[in-house]
Amino acid sequence: GAGVSQSPRYKVTKRGQDVALRCDPISGHVSLYWYRQALGQGPEFLTYFNYEAQQDKSGLPNDRFSAERPEGSISTLTIQRTEQRDSAMYRCASSLAGGGTTNNEQFFGPGTRLTVL
Amino acid sequence: KNQVEQSPQSLIILEGKNCTLQCNYTVSPFSNLRWYKQDTGRGPVSLTIMTFSENTKSNGRYTATLDADTKQSSLHITASQLSDSASYICVVNGGGYQKVTFGTGTKLQVIP
Numbered sequence: 001g002a003g004v005s006q007s008p009r010y011k012v013t014k015r016g017q018d019v020a021l022r023c024d025p026i027s028g029h030v031s032l033y034w035y036r037q038a039l040g041q042g043p044e045f046l047t048y049f050n051y052e053a054q055q056d057k058s059g060l061p062n063d064r065f066s067a068e069r070p071e072g073s074i075s076t077l078t079i080q081r082t083e084q085r086d087s088a089m090y091r092c093a094s095s096l097a098g099g100g101t102t103n104n105e106q107f108f109g110p111g112t113r114l115t116v117l
Numbered sequence: 118k119n120q121v122e123q124s125p126q127s128l129i130i131l132e133g134k135n136c137t138l139q140c141n142y143t144v145s146p147f148s149n150l151r152w153y154k155q156d157t158g159r160g161p162v163s164l165t166i167m168t169f170s171e172n173t174k175s176n177g178r179y180t181a182t183l184d185a186d187t188k189q190s191s192l193h194i195t196a197s198q199l200s201d202s203a204s205y206i207c208v209v210n211g212g213g214y215q216k217v218t219f220g221t222g223t224k225l226q227v228i229p
Contacts, residue, residue, distance in 0.1 A: 004160075035219075042206050042219040043161070091160060105151070106208075106217070108160030 002026070004109035006092050012115045013082055021077045021112045025094030032075050033106060034067055037089045049075060082116045089113050119144040121209050121220035129226045134197055138223045140190040140207030148210040152181050152192045155204045155222070164192070164205075197227045 005024045013019050025032050031050050035043035045059040051072040060066070064082075069075040079086055093106040121142045130136050142150070149168045153161035165174045165181040167190070173182045178195045194201055207220040 033217075040224070042204075042222040045217065045219065093160075105163055105166060108162075110160055 004092055004094050004107055006090075006109040006112050008112060009110060010113045010115075012117065014117050015084060016081055018078065018080045019082055019114065021079075021090050021114070023075045023077070023092030023094075023109060025073065025075070025092070026096075026107055027073075028096065029094035029107075030097045031095045031106075032069055033093045033095075034075070034077050035091045035093065037091055037111070039089075043091055046077070079114075082114075084116045087114055087116045119209070119211060119218045121207055121218050123205075123207050123220040123223050125223060126221070127224040127226070129228060130197055132197060132199055132227050132229050136194050136197060136225065138192045138194075138205050138207075138225070140192070140220055142188050142190070142207070142209045142218070142220075144188075144209040144211045144218050146211055147185065147188075150181075150183055150190050150210070151208045152179070152190075153206040153208060155206055157203070161206055194225075197225075199227050199229065201225060202227045 004026055007022045011019055033048040034046040036046055037043045047057040047060055047067050048055055049069040052069050064080045067077045089111045091111045092109045095106045124139045149166055151166045152164045154164050155161040164179050165176050167174050167183045169185050180193045183190045192205060204222040204224050206222040208217050210217045
């Protein structure tokens with residue numbers, strides 16, 4: 001079926017506003033990951049889920065960042081009281097499962113480009 | 118701390134030439150290592166996946182090697198094409214909860 005989708009593709013917001021970024025993983029994929037990518041850099045891990053359970057959130061920069069995946073499918077990354085330094089590409093990826101080398105290959109979405117003015 | 122370091126940071130080569138990109142990691146435990154190609158403005162796309170027991174794996178003109186003892190990997194590109202211009206990212210999976218560590222990438226530019 002379709003690959004990983006993210007929305008919106010572009011988001012421009014004013015400093016201090018809250019934003020919600022959505023990720024729709026490949027159907028049936030157990031694991032979902034959020035990354036932040038600065039221009040010219042590799043993706044920086046933020047958090048990931050197995051089904052609806054958030055397994056690791058050690059990469060979230062501070063408590064303004066949160067993520068949820070309430071039904072084990074779609075996930076939302078929320079940034080409260082945005083700051084200019086939050087501007088980046090936010091990428092989501094999903095994988096079928098852990099264990100095998102093929103199963104845990106991550107498939108990436110197109111990303112949401114966030115610009116905080 | 119788990120780290121993945123890539124070198125060089127950037128590389129310019131002539132079309133048709135070969136090149137080799139390096140990846141050194143300190144991730145432990147180790148499950149597998151992947152090389153991704155990321156075109157500008159696009160998400161990363163997997164090129165190769167290798168587990169602990171695999172020393173080499175090819176995908177067309179791309180050949181990846183892995184030395185699990187020294188924790189080093191390389192990606193060799195043969196007869197480069199203009200379309201190879203992209204960032205190449207080494208990603209190491211530590212197993213367990215499928216957490217992965219990304220390298221910062223090598224930006225390759227192939228010129229005519």
